[in-house]
Amino acid sequence: MAYSPTEVNKKYWRELTEAASDSLQKKMHFLDDADGFRRDDSFLGNKAPNHMMYKLESLFSKDGHREYEFLIEYDIWEPTVGIYYGCKGLIHDGELDKEIAKFNDEWAEIQNEVLYVLNNTFPEKDFSKRFKPTNNANDNTYWPFWISLYEDEDIKEVAARATKIIRNIYQKFINGYVFKKRKIRIKQLETETKTAFTNAAYKDFKSSLKTNDNIKAFEKLMNHLSAIKLVERNDTYENCWTMKMSNTQFAFLWATFCKHFDIYEKGRRIPWQYVITIFVNKKGEPLSEHIRKQYSQDNLSTNDKNKKKRAEAIIKELFE
Numbered sequence: 001m002a003y004s005p006t007e008v009n010k011k012y013w014r015e016l017t018e019a020a021s022d023s024l025q026k027k028m029h030f031l032d033d034a035d036g037f038r039r040d041d042s043f044l045g046n047k048a049p050n051h052m053m054y055k056l057e058s059l060f061s062k063d064g065h066r067e068y069e070f071l072i073e074y075d076i077w078e079p080t081v082g083i084y085y086g087c088k089g090l091i092h093d094g095e096l097d098k099e100i101a102k103f104n105d106e107w108a109e110i111q112n113e114v115l116y117v118l119n120n121t122f123p124e125k126d127f128s129k130r131f132k133p134t135n136n137a138n139d140n141t142y143w144p145f146w147i148s149l150y151e152d153e154d155i156k157e158v159a160a161r162a163t164k165i166i167r168n169i170y171q172k173f174i175n176g177y178v179f180k181k182r183k184i185r186i187k188q189l190e191t192e193t194k195t196a197f198t199n200a201a202y203k204d205f206k207s208s209l210k211t212n213d214n215i216k217a218f219e220k221l222m223n224h225l226s227a228i229k230l231v232e233r234n235d236t237y238e239n240c241w242t243m244k245m246s247n248t249q250f251a252f253l254w255a256t257f258c259k260h261f262d263i264y265e266k267g268r269r270i271p272w273q274y275v276i277t278i279f280v281n282k283k284g285e286p287l288s289e290h291i292r293k294q295y296s297q298d299n300l301s302t303n304d305k306n307k308k309k310r311a312e313a314i315i316k317e318l319f320e
Helices: 005-033 096-121 155-174 199-208 212-227 247-260 289-294 302-319
Strands: 051-055 066-075 084-091 141-148 231-233 241-243
Touching: 005 051, 005 066, 005 155, 066 096, 066 155, 084 096, 084 155, 096 141, 096 155, 212 231, 212 247, 212 302, 247 289, 247 302
Parallel strands: none
Antiparallel strands: 051 066, 066 084, 084 141, 231 241
16 A cells, blocks of 8 residues: 655654653653743743743843843754753844844853853853854844753753853843953763752751751851851852851861861861852852861961961850
């Protein structure tokens, strides 16, 4: 019996595409209860029946010409493309070419900061080659860039968290903040998602304190340091503090706190690996376990002796 290859091809394309798409649609539905996101399968008031879209609140340019949507999107008929996220530009007014050029110029201004913050938030990921350029500008919509969600990545822990970070940086830029050029260190990629400066990182840090009394003591210490302007919340990240003191002063303070509450690693060593995931230094740069080198009991200079005494005085005032 004769048959049409076109009909057969279409039949198998539909069946195989639906099968391949099913798991990705289920993955998208994990965003149904994601904080800050709403389901909205549309653009510029037009329905997009082939797409699943979860969006944060939009931002707008000062002149009202451009809307910035921060979203996670999936085309149900393009499972090979997969799930992607980032910033989608919507053009409400002005000349199309000029508005697209502005989207591109703005992205060029903030790309370095976005990469810096994403790489710091995800210590075992490298986003330096993950910003993909768009291949079209249809119906007054334009993606300055987009990022693919890898198959082994958690859609909430990675895509939702990263999209919030991107929106935060865009908002600062639109409000007039000028970002300085950051040096991006080369990283080796890992598949397991570990984060720093997040609620999950802070939870791990609290677990390292061992007891609820120690956790309460740390919170009391942070309230005191905030009150005397030695630390402040860093709103660039999900859960982070900026030290308003030197690395050495912080090292003595943390070591003194740990000694007072008997918080040690094996061999009675001061623990550093968790505390460095919730603090950045005065320049907003991540610390590393090399901060332990800032803390030494041998051959202290007069300046370091004074820092040590100040740390001891703070802990004594609060907990004795």
